[in-house]
Amino acid sequence: MVEHTSAFRVRPGALASVAGLVIVPVVLAHILTFYLHRAFGTELTKDLKYFFYLDQERNLPTFFAVCLWLLNVALFLLLWNIRRREGRLQVIWLFLACLFCCLAIDEFAGIHEWLTPHIRLALGATGSLYYAWIVPYGLGVLLLAGVMLPVLRRLERRVALWYCAAAVLFVGGAVGMEMLAGLQQQTDARLESHRYFWLTTLEETLEMCGLVVLFYASLLQVQGKCREITFRFPPAGGPVDSA
Numbered sequence: 001m002v003e004h005t006s007a008f009r010v011r012p013g014a015l016a017s018v019a020g021l022v023i024v025p026v027v028l029a030h031i032l033t034f035y036l037h038r039a040f041g042t043e044l045t046k047d048l049k050y051f052f053y054l055d056q057e058r059n060l061p062t063f064f065a066v067c068l069w070l071l072n073v074a075l076f077l078l079l080w081n082i083r084r085r086e087g088r089l090q091v092i093w094l095f096l097a098c099l100f101c102c103l104a105i106d107e108f109a110g111i112h113e114w115l116t117p118h119i120r121l122a123l124g125a126t127g128s129l130y131y132a133w134i135v136p137y138g139l140g141v142l143l144l145a146g147v148m149l150p151v152l153r154r155l156e157r158r159v160a161l162w163y164c165a166a167a168v169l170f171v172g173g174a175v176g177m178e179m180l181a182g183l184q185q186q187t188d189a190r191l192e193s194h195r196y197f198w199l200t201t202l203e204e205t206l207e208m209c210g211l212v213v214l215f216y217a218s219l220l221q222v223q224g225k226c227r228e229i230t231f232r233f234p235p236a237g238g239p240v241d242s243a
Contacts, residue, residue: 010226012219019068020212026061027205030054034197054204057110061204068211069104073097075218082225092151099144112137130182134175141171156224162217166210173206 029052037045080093112133119132
């Protein structure tokens with residue numbers, strides 16, 4: 001039986017641009033439906049707002065964000081496989097794939113949101129730490145940064161800078177904007193306020209942009225190792241391999 005192959009050329013700019021361009025309609029739909037609901041206040045506009053609202057779980061923006069997380073999981077697994085085939089077993093890429101898979105589940109299920117009141121109560125957190133999930137997650141980010149620093153030093157300078165840019169964008173949105181939203185929540189508890197809305201809009205947009213930049217950085221690293229990815233499809237019943 002004949003083995004079939006399919007080649008996929010690695011084009012970081014084109015692939016990351018497609019992912020990045022999807023952010024635009026997602027954010028615009030979020031803004032439009034928010035103000036439509038404020039203007040008309042019907043059940044239809046309420047449902048539309050929930051479906052497109054960036055600060056909600058289990059809706060369209062959440063699905064898109066989970067896809068971004070999983071794209072990065074796939075690339076980390078690919079990088080780990082490339083290093084393994086080179087005889088340079090770097091477990092960090094496998095660890096990152098597992099970590100991002102857990103964070104994708106968190107993104108979908110809103111686990112950090114569920115943890116927030118419990119951590120807030122335990123720590124007596126107020127003000128910028130009102131959304132208290134940022135305390136343990138922030139410590140985790142610091143630990144991860146310490147682990148990643150030697151790895152980044154061994155990478156090509158351009159790739160390392162893109163990874164750093166992704167971290168700044170994502171952490172700036174997830175932690176920085178969340179701290180400002182916590183302060184806003186302390187002074188004005190209305191989740192429908194304009195200031196809170198725009199803070200969360202910026203937060204979620206920065207997070208998505210950070211994930212796209214991370215995707216681009218990993219694609220650059222893959223491109224440096226192999227210009228083309230070939231999938232081999234053996235006869236029916238056989239395993240599928242990739243190179």
